[in-house]
Every structure is written in C-alpha cells, then in structure tokens.
Amino acid sequence: MKLARILACFATIALYLSPAELARAQSTVKLSGTVPFESLRLPTYGDLEATQNLALQIWFKPRNQGELNTLAAAQQNPGSPQYHKWLTPQEYTVRFGVTQEEFDKVSHWLTSEGFQVTGGSPAQGFVKFNGSVASISHTFNTAISKFSADGTKFANATDPQLPAEYGGLVSSITGLSNLFASKALSANPARPAEEGLAARSMSNPAASLKEPLMLASLPAASPAVESPDVTMGGQTSLTPNDFYTFYDEGPLKTAGVTGTGCIAIVGDSDFNTAPIAAFNNQFGLPDNSANITKILVDGTSPGINSDEVETLVDLEWSHSVAPGAAIKYFLGNGSSSTNGPIVDAIQGAVTNGACGVISVSFSLCGGSSSFYTTTIGNIITQAQIQGQTILVSAGDDGAAGAVFNGASCVTGTTKNVNELASNPFITSVGGTAFNAGSLTSHTTERAWNDSDDPIGSFAGGGATGGGASIYFSKPTYQNGLTPNDNARDQPDVAFVASPNYPGAFVYQDPTTVGTNNCLQTSAGACLQVYGGTSLAAAAWAGVADLLVQKSGANVGSINSQVYQSAGAGQSAAGFYDITAGDNNFNGVAGFTAQAGYDQVTGWGTIDINNFVTAFVETPTGSSSAMAAATAVPAATATATNTATPTPTPTPTPTATATPGPQAVVTVTKSGTGGGSPTNTVAGGTFTIANKTKSTQTINSVTINVSDPFVFSSFTLTATIGTTSSTSSPPATLKNTVFTFSPALSLPAGQTATFALSTVIALTPGMIDRPGVRFAYASIIPSAGNGTNGNGLGHLLLGLGLLGMCLAGTSERRRLKIAIFAAMLTVVAIGAAGCGGSSSGPSGNGLFSSTQTVESASVTVGAVPQTVGGVPVKLGTITV
Template structure:
C-alpha cells in the first residue's frame, strides 16, 4: 500500500534544513608527508572549473521538496536543464561577463554547462596563478606527484558575487574507491564460508551474484511482474575505465540475456588516465555489473572523469545536464573534512538540479566504519576520529550503508567465526579471533578500520527528514585527529591535524543498507576471470541504483528525491507489516550500534524492495 500522506509534513521544512554548516577544515599544511618540490612548469596547460552562484536558492530547495510532495501542485513536475537554467542559473548577461573576463585574462573557455552554473577553462600554470592569485607548485605525498597552489586561490574581484569557487587548481587525486576484498594472506585468508541461515544455498557467501541479492532483499516480485528496467537508463559516475567484455560476460554467466548495445561511455574532461588496467578499474566494472544485473533491461551511461576536484564535479554536471539517466550512483568518495565550503556549494547545486529533474543520486558511505579519515591516517599512528564520507554526507545524496549477512568463516590459522544474523558491517566481529591467532598489531594493520561508513556530518546541518526521528545522533565530543611524528614521516612529536565541533546537529548517514561485507560478499568478473570475496559499500550504491531504476520503470516515471519519501514511509510504518524496511538490530560499524530504529550504523535498516516499490506507487 502507499504510505505518502506524511510527506507534506516531513518536507515542509526541507528547504531551510539543507543549509550547510561551516566546514571543519583539515590542516593539510601540517602533514609533513606533503613535500613541496618547487614551482611547477609554467607553460603546462591545465583545466579548472568555475562555479557560479545559484539564483533563488531558497526557492530552488523548496521546489525540489515540492516535486515529491503529493499535496503540492508541483508533484512530479520535474524540470529540464533549460528550465532549470532559466529560473536558477545565471542569465546570459552574467555568463557573458564571466566568459569575457576569463578570455581577456588569456584563458580559454572550453564549456559553459547548460545549467549556467559551471564554466570550464584551460590555461597555463602561469596564467592560472595570475588570475586566481597563487603560484602553482609541484608536490609529492605518499608516492603521488601532483600540482597545486601554494595557498588558497581566490575569485578575482571583478567576478565577486557571480563566481562562488574555482575547482581543480589542486590536481591532487583525493577520491578513493569504496571497494574492499576479503582479508589477505597476512590476516589468514578465508578457507571456507557457508551461510549460517541457509547452509544449502546454491551460492556461497563471498560468491554472491545479483540473483542472490534479488532473493535476499525481495526484488524477485518485480521481475515476476515484468519490471526489468526497460525504458530507463542507469547512470554510473566513476573515475576509472573498464573492459566491456567483463561486464557482458558477468551478465551472461548469471543467466541474463541483455542488449549488447546497452552501454554508452562518456569521457568527461578527457576521461581517466590508464584505461581499463588503471587503478579503480575493478570499481567501474562492479558498478556496471551490479546495477545492470539488478535492472537487466535498462540502458547504462558510464560517465568517466579524471580523479581531480574539477573532474569529480564536472562528471556529475555532465550526467545531470545531459538529463538522459533516470538514476545516478557513485562509489568513489573522500572524507568530508577535505573539502571547503565553495566545493560543497558547487556540488550541492548540481545535486539540487538532479533533484528537480527527478534523478536520485546515490553514493557509497565508505568502508572505514565510523572512522572515515583513518583510511588516510591510520591508527595507532593517528588517533581514531569520527568522520563521514563525501558525497554521501550531502543531504541530497542517498547514502548507501553496509551490513554482513549470516555466515560462518573457517580460517587457515584455525578456528571459526559465526555471524548468526544480519548485522551492521564492522570487522570488530573478527577482533577476538584475529588477536588470538595473529596478534593485536595484525588486527589493526589488516582489519581496522573496516566497516560500513556512517556517523554524523559536521559540515552539513541535519535535514528536516531526519527531524524528530529516534536514534539520530549529534556529533561526539573530543574528535581531534592527532598524529605522531613517525606517522607523518618526521622525528617530531604529535601534530593536531583536525578539530571537530562537538554536539553538532548534523546530517546522519547512511540512509539505508544492504550486504557489503566481503566475507558475506560477492563475485566479480574482472579482467576475464572471476574474483571472489569482494564487497564494500561500492556494491550497495550500484545495487540501489538498479533498484531505483526498476521502480522508475514500474512507475513509468522518475522517482525523484528519495529521502523525503523514504523517511516519511518509515515514520508512518516503521518495521510493521508491508514496510519497505527491515530492522538490522545487531553489530556495530566500529562505533555506532545498529538497532531496530534509525541509527548511524545502518540508517533505516535493510530493504524489502517489493514493499518499497509498492510504497512508491508501483503495482505488483
């Protein structure tokens, strides 16, 4: 049955609640692992993206909310990019003013996006330094060499009020894939895994396919009703290439007969370097296999960009302004503390555009449990610090969390570990075994922090769809990232890299969760061969992408901004009969406990997809 009556109440305050807080700045200049190699080649040509101010921001946020409010005259009246630009983008005169200034400064304008909010330009390092106010140097950190300004760049005074930010002056690749494999041989590789709940299952944990996912989360009734994604298009945003033969072989191996022309590749800003063999190609491969396996008759558009700040935002902007995809997911992210307010503003505007065009944006919540930053700054060299992943932290992005399905593990070093029921994904359940068989230091070096991302944003205020919701948390006290000299490559004492506000009423994530633990995870067909024991919230984001594509196909229309619809349904139904949500009431994501209410480990819980489809208006 439909449960939408409470949406109008839930979204009445949405517009005001989407405002961001002042970001907690990470003190990158204090990281001694970053070495300044001096002035970068002055004649080298690079690209950057300028973001322009949104007109009528409050009206835009209100309109986004109204498109999923059944009581509003704007319900499901999704806009085109042209309509968006006319109302919320800068007008032609303002755009021309920016373009003329950039060209007069010697820069080449390469693209003005259809939303009239983003402009890409090319210029030499010398020109970029002159226009944006900081010399550009070459830096090295942890084996990576990149170029970046020596100080924060600035918007020229001639463009003040029109241009909000400049993105890509730093070319440091900070985004990472949220895919995880089973523990390696050092941590005693997995010998055998059998399901505690269903030992006779045809597929073993660690080898699951999209067919197993459909059975686990009740997707099958949609297929029985003939809903397979036909007529809809999946959008994948990624920072690496892939080999098409792998994804088609995967679909064939799981019994799917798909259209051989279903995939279209779009290279943004020249695309990622390295092709199908580059780092992260496994991520792109699994994104396509999983989303396309869940919605086998949908088309797929793969937007691929370089791993830079401007590449990341241009990738989303390209997909949203093309307005062909009905859903869009990404499985790359970085700790929210790495971003500045101007970055947040630019991304948030693109996500708002997606919302008013009816396109759900879905992102993996990270694979470091509640300690997202500690994937970059490992414990015990650095203190554990509660942090969340971006872009999942943005209140307009559906944050995909992770669980562990029932499983019994048998290890080379002896002993077994059993997970008896679906729980929050956190490898704390392996701690006792690992310490006993391998030692505490190996546990921390190989198994910590690993788990489904979740927690409280300190950069985005709590959205109204999470107001008056039991289990929502404020940020914890005492959250500073302090690293030893040894961890930062110096002989000095301790350095404080980050201090976060306590008791901040921030956006909680994830929103919903599915199986993500590699120990109860999936098979990946990659570079012509099957690899088993894969997982991460990287799988959950494209799976949710496929699920919402199915629902859009069943509705014969776009789903729109999902959050108000999901949270309204939860507030009305909880975990009762016919609810789209299943409680996950065991385990932690290394800090937050999962329970039969909203929580920052598994969000609203796991999904019953057939019930979700009915709730969102699909007849089954």
Template sequence: MLAVGAATACAVALGATGASAAPVSPDTPYPGSIPSWAQPSNDQGAAAADTSVEGELFLSLRNQDGAKALAEAVSNPRSGKYQKWLDAAQWIARFSPTKDDYANTVSFLESKGLTITGTPDSRQYVVFRGTAAQVNSAFGAQLHKYDFKGTTLIGPSQAPTLPKAVAAHVVGVTVDQGAARHPNYATPDSGQSDSGQGGSGQGAAPRSRSAAPATPSAACSNYFGQNADTVPPAYGRTSFPTYICGYTPGQIESAYGKDALVKAVPGNRGKHGQAPDGKGQTVAIIDAYASPTILADANAYSARYGLPPVDYRQIVPSPGEFKDGALCGFPSGWQPEQSLDVDAVHGTAPGAKILYVGGYNCNAGIDIALSKILDGKLANIVSNSYGNQGEAVSANYLFGQVNLELQAAGEGIGLYYSSGDSGNEAASLGYASPDFPASSPWVTAVGGTSLAVAQDGSYQFETGWGDTRDQIVNGAYNDPLPGPFRFGAGGGVSAAFAQPDYQKGVVPNTLAQGKRVSPDVASDADPYTGYVVGISPITDNTTLATGPFAIFTYGGTSLACPLTAGQMAVAQQVSGEVIGFANPAIYATSRRSGTVQDVVPPPTQEALAFTSPSTGSKYLVSLDLDTSLQTARGYDDVTGLGSMNYQFALAVARQGDHGRPF
C-alpha cells in the first residue's frame, strides 16, 4: 500500500503553510488557503480594487478514502487489483462531487458577480474570475500584494470564508497567484548572471524568456569529446571537451539502448507485431498557450533528422482566450517548452501519437487542460514539463491537486513531471524545497543528468545535472573554482508529503526522514549536453508572428521528462501492458533488475569548455555540483533510482506481465 493519500497530504502540508488545509467545521474560514509567502513582513499593501484575480474552489470527493485505496491497488504490482483501472465515467460516477453540490457551488460564485471560467466534467473544482473587490466581498479574503523574492504576487491577507451551505462540500479555496507554473527548460546561455546564485532565472511567477537562443557555434561538439578547448588550469588539466551542440534523436535513442531493445525483442517485434517505436500509444503533453507553428515545425524537424511525420493533434484555446501573459511569461516563453516536449517525445517514440492540450494560462488553465485528458481518458501517459517554485503554495492547492492525481492513478494514467531546474530552490526560497507537483507521491518525478554519448552513439557515462560556470577573463577564472551555481536538477525532501511505501527500503532513511523524496528517475537535462529542437520563434506576443524555422539547443528537466515519457510509450507498445501510475512498479523493478543505470559521482571532476554563441565569452562548466543535492550510489535526490533507458522502461511495463524478463 502507498503511505500517503490526499487526506494525509493535506494534513502534513501544515509544515509548509502553518495552517489546516480544510475547515474544521463548515462555517469556519479556510486558513489553508494562505500560502507561506503571504506574510506581514513582505506585505506591500492592499491590491487595487480592479485587479483581475483568478481563483478555484475545490470540492470534496464523495469517498476520499475509497479513491486513495483504488489508486493504491491498481498501481501496485503486488495487488490482486493491479491494472484493473476504471474508465473516466466510472471514476466520476463513483468519486466525483454530486451534480447538486457542484451546481450550488457555481450558483454561489455567480451570485457574487464572479465569472465562471472552468467547469471540468469531474466536478472536482470550479474556476472563477473577478476583481479584487469582488473576491474580497465574496470571501472576505482582503487581497494584498506581497514581495516574494523580487516578484510581486497577489494573495489573501486573511483566511477566506464561505457560508455554511457552500462550505459543507468545499474543501479548499485558492485566490492567490502563487500557483502559477513555470516551464523547466534551459539553454546554454540561460540562467542567472554569473555573479548571482540560483537556477534558470525563474521567479515564483515565470518571467518572459528569449524564445530564440543563439545558434551554436563551431566551438561545440556533435558528440562527447569530439572537440576540446584549452583553458586555465583546473582539476589538474588545461584541456576539456567542448559542450554539445545538441544531441540528435538518433543519438539519444542509441545511448539509451533502443538498439539493444530491438535486438532483445524476438523478431524485432513487440507483442502486437510492430517495431519498437511507440506505435499504438498516445502521449499527452500539457503546457500553457499554443505555438502557432508547432505542426509545421515538428514535421520540418522530423524531415531533418530522419523521423516519420508526427502524428499530432491538439486541444488548445484560441489566441483571443490566452490570459495572464505577464504573469506566465507570454506565449513566446512557453513556445520553446511545447516544441521541446513534442520533439523529445517524437524522437524517442516516433510511432506514438502526440496529443497536446494547452492551458489558457499557467495557473487554473493548466488544471483545466489536465482535466480534459483525465475526464476523457485521452491518453495513459502525460508529460508535464513545468512546476511551481518549491512547495511554496497553499495547503488547499496541494489538496486539490492530489485529488486530480488520484483520479489519474485510478484510471491508469501515468503523470510524469519534470523535477525543476534550480536545484534545492534555496537561492530563490531561502530554504531547501523540491518543486511541486514533482514532490507529490502520486506522480513520477523526472530528474536530470549530464549525458556523454560517444561518436558511435554508444553510452559513455552520465553524471548528475548540476552546473557551475566560471567565466575566463584575461586568461584566469573570474571566481574561485568551481564558480557560481548555474542550474541543476530539482529534488529533495518534501515538507508536505509523507514517505510512500514504494520508497521504503530503497531511499536511505538518513535522507528521507519519513518524507517523500524526489525525483524517481532521471534523463539527460543538462543544456551543455542538450537536445536539438526545431522552432519558428514567436516574435510578437500580440499577433503571434514568428521568425524563420531554425534548430536550437535546449535542456532542463523539461527535456528529461518527455524523453522518459517517450521511452515508457515504447515499453507499453512492446509489452502490451499499460503502466499507469508507474512509481510502485518502478521501485519494485529497481529491487530485482539491473537494467536501471545508477548515476554515481564521477571518479574525477568532469567539466566542459563553453564559448557563448551570443557573446563570445568563455567559461569552464563543472558538472555534478547541484546545490545541496548530491548523486550517490543507489538512490539519490538528483537522479532518483538512476537514468531511464528503454530496457528499464520495458522491465517496469512487464511488472504487469508477471515480471518476465525480456
């Protein structure tokens, strides 16, 4: 059995928020709606009355314990109910709030002059929008502005309240901007300034990024060790390999064992007679907004790298429905994420169908996008390359999100989340924290590595993704080696969730201390050993005009997550099994299978020479130095159990086929 459910998560979340996640009685306030950053010490005063505010009310499941028990049973290979999923209609009929309770909740919000902007079929939550004045009147929230590490966010200065009749079936209220997600991609030139600390330059709310990193120069390599550059003495050397221009899909497939998988399957065919390419599987991808050129870009990319045309469809809002551009980083800030996700899934599973579902913003719009997939059971693998900043969100929000994850698990839908690009988040938060939703025990968190691929496409080695970068000025290093932290895989010990049973006996007790630790697995994420991505960059966020198609280099756990999702799609095709929520099977497989690639500290310090394509500045990038997170033999909080590869993914899938070896 898994050790934590939505109710437990809600209660444990007090450590992060200092408040109960649900009202003690129906006529009490909702103190769990106040995020940890909404403190008097950083209060900037009342929000303007006409400020546009988005919020959600989360309703009670009809049988919370039953939903948790179902999710545990159908996901656990040792259970007699393993893989006996419900379809979406069955899950909704059994666990969703009643139609009457939902209608009453909607009616209450409308009676307060609020606009309803989201009503999922599961009826788990209602999304609404109004002015700060309307929200204050409806909930007594007294919305204020707060300075959260240099970003101004809106949040409640006192606990919102609801009338007894509404509170009887509402377990959570969110009326703050802290739940805005940010994409977890990185480029060789992205990140904090060299004198600063921190990760990919993202604050609590995502800031707009350049959609078009400079094209790599001849100073990079097409495979690990192809070229080298002379640098000042470091780690007993004066010459280091140059960074990777961007691995191709073929190199990633080869390094992660696609050829070995083909040879291992009798007749080079899976259970249904196809070559192992993900055919017959659908991988869903969720991001905010939508690229106007995604299909043309993906097919141009496929033609360049010898892939078949992508089998792609999307469910997206019209550009006129896009909201909260400044808060979310605008469409240009999310376009690279969508392109990276599509190219990475297509590169690892070229025969799989890809379904892209875009949110109208990076907050509740993403919840609506997820619900569209869950409520229609449109895919059983969902790649999510975004996250919150640490667990700095309200307990009510955590509770509502966990209920969606329970629905996914009960239906046999695996949710994969990138673990983050800012290490332990201490530089941004002031304390160590893994990113949510990757810290949830009901999702598969994908951490990051730095991958070395040889000239023949073979796997050389991996280290944990954690880059420091030291600029070379006048023949010397600008800072003492190894230089300032640049970016690295997110991970660490949750303050909000207890340790699930599947991690017990695998994650060291000295690390876990009874809590959920993330990530679970990892894949290539380092932008200095990154991936080629094709984009026609958005040049105007109003008209969505784009520039010419070009190939750029991207990394981040935004790369690691879809690479893993694609491999899982191939494993499902070959095995004929649906994996669903994968963690219990992943950890069970790791106990008996040697197919997972353990990522351990390198025997000597690895580093890469980097010449910035945009400025010409030279740097030494030192690897496997990820804030307080460290790689280690066995499980670690940078790479989890180790690096995902096709053989391990197949072994996980075959837990449903009596665990027989391939």
C-alpha cells in the first residue's frame, strides 16, 4: 500500500514535470533580432490574453550554408563553370532545403508541446502551427504584449528561445508580432484624367491616345520651381508607344525581342480583367487579359480592395515593356497570413520558380531586423540560386520613407528606406520626372520630387525613395562607387515615376476608383493617370525579361554587372545619368542627384536597346562582386590613414581588413551573439590591434548602430596601455562618428580597447510605466502578474506535492524520496537558469541586458541602471 502511494506521488511529479519542462533544462538557442523596433515607441496595453490563439510559422535554416554562398558567387562569375547555371526549386530543396526527416522532427516536437500543425512543407521551407498565447509564452520563453486596446496588434517582448536540438534547424519564427504593414507605391495626381488629354478632341479622346506624346518648352519657370514645368502640346501623359520612343525600346521590338517566359507580379488584391483588355486594345498590345495566371498563395482570395489600383498598374505596364512575356499574378491574403500578403506572394513566386523575373511594387514598414535579414533574406537567396531577377520599388516618400504607426505605413519624419528593397540581391528602382523639351526621343530627366510643386493641384505628389539601409551592410559591388557609409545604399536604377511630369495612362476599374476623376471609355474600364516607383519597377521588370530573352536564360540578380559596367562608364553601359533634383520630403533633408551614382536615382534611367545589348554582350560579374545578404552588424574594418583597404563583408564577428599597400588593423568585437543567423554582436567592447611595423594614427571610429532610436547619446572610451581618451558625439539616426582629439596614437604591435556606453532615450516616467520594454533586453522580475517562464513556480509546487507524498512514510523511504527531490531541484533550477539573457516574461518591471560579460553604465532618463553590456548591436566598424 505504501509502495503504491509512493509510486502515485512520483507519477504525479512526473506528470507535472512534462517533457517540455525537462527540455528547458537542456541548452537552448535564442533567435536574435525578432523584437520589432516599433514595440519601443508604441504604447502598450498589457499582455495579450493567454487564451488567444495565434498562427505562427517556423522557418528553417538553409542546409550547407557554405556551399550555398559559394554557389551564389560562382553563378555571378563569368569565369566559373557555374556561371548562370541555375537550380530549379526542386533542386534547391534537395541541396539546401530542410529534409523531410528534419521537417517531421520539428513538427512532432510542436505537436508534443500542444500546438496544432496546420501546413508547410520542406519545399516551402516552413511549418505552420497554431497555439494559445499561454502555450507560446511557455514553449518559447517570451511574453506577447498588446499594442492596441483590442489586442489586434501585438508583439513579442523578448527574443524567443527553443531547445538546441531544434534551434539548430530554425532560422526564425514569424507570427509572434504583427507590428508591420505594406504600402502600395502607385501615385495618382490630384487632377482629372481629362487633363492628360488636354488638347485632344474630347469627342473621341481615346483615338487621340495613339498619337505620339510631344513635350513643349515653357518660358522661364517661376523661381520657386527647381526645374521647368512640363506641359504638353496635346496629350499630357505617357502611353506605351511614348515609352518605347523616349527610352529607345523600338530597335529591340523590331528585332523581335519583346519578352519571353513569364513575369511574376505580386499583390494583395484581386482584379477585374476589363481594364486590362481596354488597355491592350487602346494601345495595340497583345490581349493577355484572359490569360493571366492567378496563384492564391494563401489558399483563398482576399477579393478586390483598394490595392487593385496597384495591381492594374503593374499588370498593364510590365506587359507594355515586355508584351511577349506571360504574366503570373501571385496573390496574398492578409487575413490568413502571418508574414503579410506581400511576403507570402514573394515566397510563392520563388517556390513556384516558373518566372525568371519578379516585380514588387510595395514598401514594407515595421517588423524586426531578422524579418528582413533572415526570414525574407533566405527567400531572396533562393531566388538568386534559381536565377530569378527581383525588382522592388524604392518608395514614394522620398528620403523620409515609410514607417509603421501602429496600424499602417505612413510617411516618416527621419531618414528611412524601403528595407525590402535593401537586400543586395534585389534591384531597387527609384523614380524620375521629365524636364520640358520638344521630343522625338529621350528627354532630359530629373529626380522625381513633386512635393515642392507650386501648382496647387499637383502639390504633395511624392518623391523617389533612397538612402542607406540600417539592416544590410554594403555589398562588395557597391564598394568605391557609393557613399562610404558602410551600408547597402539604394536605389540602384530608375525610370519615370512622376504622376505629373508626365504621368502614365492606366486603365482602372471604375467600381474601385469611381468615375469622378476617371474617364470611362468602355464598359468596366476608365482611364486615369498614375506614377510612383511602382510604375518604374514594373517597367524595369519588363526590361529584365528582355534580358532573359536576349541572353537565352535567366540572368539572376543584375546588380553586380550593373555596378561594374556603369561604374566603368554609364553611357557605354546604356545609362542616362540623372544629375538634377533631390528627394527631400516631409521636412526630411534627403540626397541630391549628382554625376555618377547617387542615393536618389542610382545610376539613372536607360536607353533600353543599348542597355540590353551591352549587358548581354559584356558580362562583367565576378566571384567577389556579389556579397551575401547580411545584416549591417557583420563587421568590416578599413583604415583612413596611410592605406585604405577595401572593406570585405565577413560572416563572423571578427573582421580583418583586406591588405592594401600596407597591412593596417584588425578589429575584434567581444561579447555574446557571435555566429548568430544575423551575424551580430552585442554591444560592449572591441579592440583594434596594430599589425604593422610602425605607429598608426586613429583619428576617428565610425560605428554603425542597429536600432539607434533607443539611444539619445553614445560615449566611446579608448584605452591604449594606461592612457584613456573619450569621445562623445551626439547620436545620429545611423552612423555615429567618434572623433578623438588629439588623435589616438597606436604603437606597432599594440592593441587599443574601446568601450561603448550609452544613454537610453526613455524618460523615468516611461520606464516606470507597466509594460515598457526595449529590444535586446531581458526583464528584471518584479511583483507584476506576468507568467514566469523559468519554471521556479513549477519547482515550488512540485516540491509541495512531494512534501505531501513524504507525509506518512517511513524514515528510510522519506530519505530515498528526499534524495530524489534534491535531484529534481537541481534539474528545475537548471531549467530556471538556462537561456542566457532571458529571464522570463513579467507584466511589469525594469529591464536589464546580460548579453555580454562586459559591464557598462547605462542611464535611463535620469535613472541610472547598471547592466551587463550595452543593449545595442554594433554594426560595421571603420577606423
């Protein structure tokens, strides 16, 4: 009887200490960079209800990462046997995708944790699952906070953790946060379509559209206008035939180069075909309206919504430039997506693999760093391995870009870029406007910026995006050709985008846009004028398809060759250099167009015939020209004194400068986080070692800081031997330059140690407010009512049960049970202590980082807090 009682007690304890609890006693892996920046500045409304159900996706790491990187470089190297030898999606899965065994292993683990597996496959690279917030918090050791009163907006407070046995297979988890959105990048001027037909015979306006567009010079413009207005002698907007004339596509069309294969268009709205049929009929294009293949990547259609406008711009104008190519439309459904419909649509186009060109006319805002560098980054890498060329709009909000305001994308008030377009394998497309001139061929252009237009009806029309990424380091192909900012710069190229100068005709659906400013010319179709970098990206997608036909095969990412050929001579490469205009917008000082590359229009627009011919005849890519898509914190080092070697991205936390005429310095960063999927290192200290035979002078150190908005200032202290020197510049949005005066003198063979400290840009009132969190930090447990994920409460309850079991047993048996209890205590304490920097979610409390062993003093407003390491990720370091 007593034996039965003891066994029953042990059975109770065994049931309480579930396999999940025991798994937490093992080593865990933290998925870094998953906390969205917006969670730092948006108000919180407590923790998400424990019973609420969420849909999540686990994304798998590519296998054989080294082989994958080598192949990606070889495919871009004309001297390699692997040059342009692309893989099919099936071949990619076999060589680099997750295996069925690994997929099943993770799926079974999720089921054992109480989740419901709902989809995914090795070919898709992810597994879908559902579960309650309580289960998610318990399994992944993180809390989910509300960022709207009704709980429809939420985000994880800390990076998730999972057992190393499974963590080694996983690159990211999506669905823990939905603080992101997408924005269609088509611009419609504030004027009726009739103005685009100003001097036409309004008794038959449609017939006059087939006449060529002629621009008429004006007298001297008002001083308020940066460049002359464009007016039209007759029609004021662009048709496909005008586009062929201005950008010299005619010779290719005559030679039968009109496109081949298919172009993938991604979107989030269904569409009616009547406008497409009307567009093709009006402008003499092959009618493909009934032959556009529609792929529902999320299983169901979202129906027609306001983004049908964007869909029709993309479908009509990509077809205009490459009328011989088929169109596949990949349609995402936001109501059934954990990643947003646009990311799902891109992933669908890549997994499908049928089209050699993918056009994306959306900007993403919000999200975490790993969302761009890892989740989307792995999708884009697969596209490159398959030879798919991806064109993405740079944005319509100038240098201000788009930011997430808690509900949607809105124009920023500081410099931002479309980070979706920042991936080095993606070609970012900016926009231009036409200058005045009488045309029978190309006219001069300027950067698209209609925001300062003095004509009231045109004001606020938008401006081309452009700037520097905060997530991606500078790819090798941009070295020496773009600003020395240690970041991926965009755009790469441009096309006409102004909706006013001259704007392009697009047939729309009157049931969506109404008929007030839409000239109805046939049933179910009306004529409007549009612009935006979506127009430019769709046109470039058409050009990329012409490259595919002319080359006889897919061409993959075109960036490496574009930069090498344009850098050697824009005109010879087929580029029109844009040297006028800027992308200042919404009070944000942006960038100015200039000779050569700039962060407004990239290398410029093109003579299509010359560009396609030169691109196909003179491949110039090299094995080192295409850098892998890595996050900014991948470290590089250059010297600004006697020798300046070329910075080389590296996948490890330690970077050595490429030797120039003299070997210079080695930069080593200390702290945890090295080797993470995003190649980042937690803030703290780093060293610079002089490897030369003479004393080197260090005038300044530039540190690229991720998530800089958390901080109001930085201090960098340099120590050489027993001498210390401090520099405290104001924090900037991106690069923080620490200038030492007098300059640091680093003797041969010696090492300088640098320690970074910060002041966090939060007030004491904010830090005392329940629910306040900042990224890369863990929670100091408080008296809050949040759930503790470290198992200590489970331990106490388990010991209480054990104590009840001990009552009434013999002394010898109590001794044996007590010994077993001690063993359980060790296991439970181990479970409570594992996981490194994350101490389990709490509803209230302050935060502390334990990411690195170095200590630093961080001031939160006026409240000093001592933390283990600065909660900041150091980016590219330049000395």
